[in-house]
Amino acid sequence: MSALLTGTPLAGRVAVVSGASSGIGAATARRLAALGASVAVLARRKDRLDELIAAIEADGGTALAVAVDVTQRAAVADAAALVAERLGPADLVLNNAGVQLISAIEELKVEDWQRQIDLNVTGVMNVIAAFLPQLTTAADAGRPADLINTSSIAATRILEKFSIYSGTKAYISHLTRLMRVELGPRGVRVASIEPGMVDTELPSHVTDPDASALMEGLLHDIAPLQAVDVAETIAFIAASPRHVNLTEITVLPTAQAV
Structure with a gap:
């Protein structure tokens, strides 16, 4: 149990976590549930979701x-x-599904480009379109309402071979800023979380040998973030008083310089 948040500050809230089958999504779902929220977990891998549900219910x-x-x-x-229908309208959405496929732009791995755009951009927009009416309903009723988008430090750092992935994450970060202009006055808090190196399965998606070796090296050279570290930060955003919006949070391992 974290020393930062205790008790059930999210009791009565309905949270949705996309990309919940592993990593940050799975850890956040468990943390939000531990803090009292009812949690809907979304992902393609049903077997992973069933394991996560069993752990939360246990x-x-x-x-x-x-x-x-x-x-x-x-x-x-x-x-x-x-x-x-099953839990009630969502008032907390972690828009987290994503994929990272790193390669030099001149390699023209257009299938990888498209996969990242489909999931990291189109998937994010589909979740917003589906759940935003529920969030605005909660806000209109005077309840907390949170849309938290998972971005990355790659949104702002200039990293070789990260062109497409970084572009999709830059889209998410700037989209979040723009949405906040519209939704903040409605009472919907819109925030982005931008993690650095996290020890999840995401680096395993990288197929470029040089980029894969670079990321593996970073994981061994420094003490990376764990998914639970990012989950705690997300929980802190959601548990803040309704009039407080922690808009953009970058979370890095202490030893990560860039």
Whole structure:
């Protein structure tokens, strides 16, 4: 149990976590549930979601697994309807699904480019489209409402071979700023979390040998963040008083210089 947040400050809230089958998503779902939220977990891998649900329920939490591909707009809309029916309208959304495929731009790995755009951009937009009406309803009723988008330090750092991934994350970070202008006055808090090196399965998606070796080296050369570290930060954003919006948080390992 973290020394930062104790008790059940999220009791009564309904949280949705996309990309919940592993890493930051899975850790955040467990943390939000431990703090009292009912949590809907979204991802394609149903077996992973079932394991996560079992762990949350074993700890006394409430959770719902929804197997869905967030790149499919209609399927995400159906998922949002199911969440509202089973748990109630969502008032906390972690928009977290993403993929990282690193390669030199001149290699023209257009399939990898498209996969990242489909998941990191289109998938993010589909989740927003499906759940934003539930968030604005909560805000209109005077309840906390949070949309938290997972970006990356790659959104602002200039990193070789990260062109497409960094571009998608820059989109997310700037989209978050722009949405805050519209939704903040409505009472919906919009925030982005930008982690540095995290020890998750994401680096394993990298197929370029040089980039893979670089990331593996970083994981061994420094003490990287753990998924639970990022989850704690996300929970802190959500548990803040309703009038407080922690808009952009960069979380780095202490030893990570760039």
